[in-house]
Amino acid sequence: MVTVKALHDKLGEITFSQDLLEEDVYQELKDITESTYARLEMQQHNIGNLQHRMHAGEVARERLKNQWTRGDEAIRSFIVTWFQMSEDEVDTCIQPSGHFDHY
DSSP, X not given: OHHHHHHHHHHHHHHHHHHHHXXXXXXXXXXXXHHHHHHHHXXXXXXXXXXXXXXXXXXXXXXXXXXXXXXXXXHHHHHHHHHHHHHHHHHHHSOTTSOOOOO
């Protein structure tokens, strides 16, 4: 009877230890799950920020491209106008008849 009682006590200790171990494993899994979700949420927030910054960069790049294009058009227009004015000035200085007065 003493042996049965000792075995029964040992079985109780093993069962109690297993229950503690199961609780520890459950708590560990719960902690890992919570920290994983927190990290995922933080990464999603970081990805959202990066997407926003990339979009802002694209918009800024497009604006600069348009400004350069308008600037190039303005420079071309100025050059054409300047050459045209120069031609007009040359035409007024040179007589169109093709002969020169010699003095």
